[in-house]
Amino acid sequence: MYFPTVLSAVTALAGLAAAAPFQHGGPPGGAPAGAAPTPFVIPTDDGFPNPSPDQLKVIQQIADGTLSNAPPPAKINESSFPVFQLIAFNEQFEVAFFSSLLQNVTQNVPGFTLPDPKKKDELIDILETVLAQEKLHAINAAKTLANFNQFVPVPCKYQFPTSNIYEAIALAERFTDLVLGTLQDGAQTLARNGDAGAVRGLTSSLGQEGQQSGFYRILLSKKPSEKPFLTTNVAAFAFSALQQFIVPGSCPFPLSNIKLPIFPGVSVLSGQGGTNVEPRDQHLAFKVDLTGVSAADAYIGKSNLWITYFSGQLLPISSPIVNVKWSGRVATFEAEFPFTANEMVGLSVASLTTKGQFANAPEVVASTLAAPGLIQVDDRVKSWDGFKL
Template identity: 40%
Template sequence: MYLTCSTIILAISVAATRVAATPFKFPLPDGFPNPNPAQLAKIEKEAGGPLPDGPLPTVLKSTGVTTLQLLALNEIFEVAYFTEFLANVTNEVTGYDAKAIAPLSKQYVIDALTAVVNQEQLHAAGVNGILKSGNQSAIEPCEYQFPVTNFTQAVVLAQTFTDIVLGTLPEAQAAFAADAGDESPLIQLFGGVLAQEGEQVGFYRFVQKKTPSAAPYLTGGSPSFAFTAIQSFIVPGSCPQPLSNINLTTFGPLTVVTTPEAKNQTLEFVVPGAVSPAANSIVYLTGANVPLTVAISNVSTVAGMSHFTASFPFESGFANGLTIAALVKGAGQTYKTNDAVAAATLYGPGLIEVD
C-alpha cells in the first residue's frame, strides 16, 4: 500500500466534511481533560499503568516550554482522534464494521484502541502537569475534524501522524538536554513515551500487512513541521488559547499530488502561492540522512495555485516509512540539519509514506 497523508487529505476531505459535519469536542464522558480522582484511576487502569509519580520540574526555560506546549497540543489531538476512531469501531459505523476490520476481531481492535485512548490521555495529562508545575498554562483542547471515512483510512492516518511524533520526540529530548537543570529528568521520561509510540505504530503497520518496523533509522523532523501538521485537523478559531502563543512557525500547505512509490519517479506538488525554479527547491528528510535538495521544474499556475514537479530519488538511499518534503527558499541550497531546513521552509510538510 503506497499512500501519503497529503493524498488522503486531498482526496477525502470533502467526503469527510459531509460525513463528520459535527466537530469533535471535549470534555469526554470520563472527565478528560479534567478527570476527578476516581475517573483518573479508571483511565490509568485501562491504560495499563499510572502517571509517573516522581517530582516535576519547577523551572522551565523558554525552549522547554515551547516543546512541552507542542507535545501537549499533539497528545490532546491524539486523544480526540483515537476516541472518535474507537467509537466508530464500537458502533460499527459504515466502513468500520466487522467486515472492514477482518481478519482482526472487533473485540481485539476495541481493546487495542481503548488502551491507546487512555494512554494518550495520560500522555496529555502528564505534559500539562509539567507545564503547570513550571508555572505555565496548560494547553486546552480545541475542536477537531478528521479526513477519514473508513477503517483503512483511519489506520493509515494514525500511522502517518505517529511517525511524525516519532520524529519529534528526539527533538524534544535534545531540547531538554540543552536546557539541562530541572528539565534533565524529562529526557528519560520522554524516551519512554517515544518507545510507547513506537509500539503503537508497529500495530498500525501490522494491520496494513506491512513489516511492523519500517526502517533501521526512522525519519526525524522539526517542531514546526509537527506543529503545522497538527493544525490541519484543528477547526480554525476553535482553540481557547491562540496557537500564536506557541513560539513555532506555521507553514503554508504543500500537497503531494502524485502517489509516491518505492522507486525513482517524478512527483507533482501544489502550493497556494508563487514559486520559481530559480528561487525555490524541494528538500526531503528521510531516515537519519542529511537533508536532500532537489530542483523544481514545470511550474504552472491554475486559479492561484502553483503546480510543479520535482524528482523523488527513492533508490538513492531513502528509508521506508515516512519521508517529509518541504518547499524552501533558494535554489540548490544544501542543509546539514532538519532544523535548518525548517528555518528555510515556506510550504510543508508534505508527508510521504512509502513501503
Template identity: 40%
Template structure:
C-alpha cells in the same frame, strides 16, 4: 498532505502541487515563511490530501460528510479529570504517570511541552472518535478482529489522555497555562484508512519527539525530561507496530526512524485536522504554521526507478520572489536532507505549482516516512537548517 504510497510506486510518476483555498485568505499569513503564532489555516482540502490516503485521491472532512466536529469534554471529564476518574483512567491505561516532583524547565522546553499537550489532545480526540466509530458499527473491522482491536485502542486512548494530562501538569508546575483543546475534523470514513492515518501521525510524533529530546539536551534541561520523552517514544513505537501490522505491513518500518521538527508536526495538525478558530490558547505555542503543500496525484509510469511528483503550494502572500531560489527538500530516515530544484514552477492565482523528482534509485532509499517541504535556498546541512528556511509544508509520503 499525507499521501500513503505503496512500495511499487517507486517506479511511478506522481504529480503534486501547493495551493490555497479561498477560505485560507487572511489567516495570519505573512510575507515570510509562516503564519503568525496562533493563526489557523483553512480546514478545506485539495485533491490528493489525506493522512494515509491511497494514491492521492481526495478525502472529505468530517464536516463535509455531514458529521459535527469532535469536541471535548469526554464523559470522564477529560481534560479536567477528578481523582476518582484518574484512578479509572490509570486502570484503562494499564499504568500510572510518574509520581516525582515536576522539574523546572527552560522557556523553550515549555514550548515543547505545550506542543506535546496540543498533539496529545489531538490524538485523544482521534482515538476517541475511532473507538466510537467501531463500537457504533460505522467502521467494520476485518477478519473478526473487533474485540482485539478495541482492547488495544481503549488502552491507547487512555494512555494518550495520561500523556496530555502529564504535559499540562508540567506546564502548570512551571507557572504556565495548560493547553486547552480545539475542535477537530478527521478525513477518514473507514477502518483501514483510519488505521493508516494513525500510523502516519504516529510516525510524525516519533520523529518530532526526537527533536524535543535534542532541544532539551541542548538547553541543558533536567535529564529526567529527556528520559520521560524517551519513554513516550517507545510507547508510540509500540502503537505504530500494531497499526502497521493491522494493515498488512511488518511492525518495524526502518532501522532508524525518520526525524522531524516541532514546526512540521504543529503545522500538519493545524493544516489538516483543527477546526480553524476553535483553539482558545493556541497562541501560547510559539511555533509557526507553514503554508500548505499538497502532493496532487500519483500516475503509473513505466520508469523502473525515479518518480516525479507534482506539487501545489498555498502561495497566498507567502513568497513573491524568484521560484528558482526555492528548493524541494526531502527528510527521510536519519540521512542528510535531499535538496532538489523545482521543475516548471508556475504561479496561478494563489497557487504555486511545480514538479520535483522523488529519488528511488535503489531499494529502500526512501523507505518509511518522508517529509517534503519547500524551503528558500539550496544548501541545508541539517533538519534544523531546513525548518528555519521552510515556506511550505509538510507533505508526508509513506513508502512501506
C-alpha cells in the same frame, strides 16, 4: 489475534484514496453526501483533560500504567516549554481521533463495522487502552507546564478526513510516524537546553508510540518496523500538520500562545496523496498555496526554490523544483525524489525551501515557505492474508 483477517472482510467498503472528508465522531451513518463534516468534541465523561483523582485512577487502569510519581525537574529552560505545549496539543488531537474511531467501531458506523463480534471486541479493547494512554501523555505534558506556571493548551474541535476503518488506521500510522520524528526533535531540544531531567519521560512515550505504529503497520500489511533509523521531523512542521485536523477558529486560545510557526501545507500530488509512492527514482508532483506568506513575495512567479526532504537520519536532501506553473500565489511543480541513493523507504517529510543546502534538520525551518508534505514508500509483506489498499 490476527487483525489482517479481521479487516479483510470489509475491503470492498473503500480504498484509502477514494473517500471524501468524513468526521469519525459524527452521528452513525455519517454526514449526508456533500455535507460539511460534524466537528468532533472530546467527551469529558471521565474528566479529561482535568480528571479528578478517582477519574485519573480509572484512566490509569485502562491504560495499563500510571503517570510517573517522580518529582518534576527543578527547572526547565524557557525555550523548552514549546516542546511540552506541542506535545499537549498533539496528544489532545490524538485523544480526539481515537475517541471518535472508538465510537465508530463500537456503534457499527458504516465503514467501521467488523463482521466477527469477537474481533470487534478485541479491537475495541486495544483502542480503549491506546486512548487512555494518549490521555496520560496529554495530562503529563500539561502537568509539566502547569508546574512552571506556563500556558497549557486545552482541546479544540476536530475534523478527520476518513470514512472507513482502513483510512483511519492508515491515518493513525502516518501521524504516529510523524510524532516519532517530532519527539526526536523534542529530546534534542531538551538536551541542548540542559533539561536532562525531562528526557527520560519524553523518550518513554516515544517508545510507546513506536509500539503503536508497528501494530498499525501490521494491520496495513506492512513490515512492523519501518526503517533502521526512523525519519526525523521538527516541531514547527508537526504543529503545521496538525492544523488540518483543527476546525478553524475552534481553539479556545490564540494559537500564537504556542511559540511555533505555522506553515501552509505541501500537497503531494503523486501516489495517492503521497501514500503508496513507488520505490524508485522519479519526479514527484507537488502543489502549494502561498497566499498570505510574506516571506514568499520575492519568489512568486519564479522557480528558484527547492523541495527539501527528511528521510531517516540523513542530512536534509534538497532537489530544485522544475516544471513550475504559477496561478497567482498557487504553484504546482515537480522535484526529483532520489530514492535509490538514499534508500527512502518509509516516511519522507517534504518542505518547500528557499535554499538547498542544510547542515541539519532544525536549520531547514528558517528557510521554509511551506511544510510539511508527507510521502510514504512502503516495503510491504510479500505474502499476507489480508487486504490491500
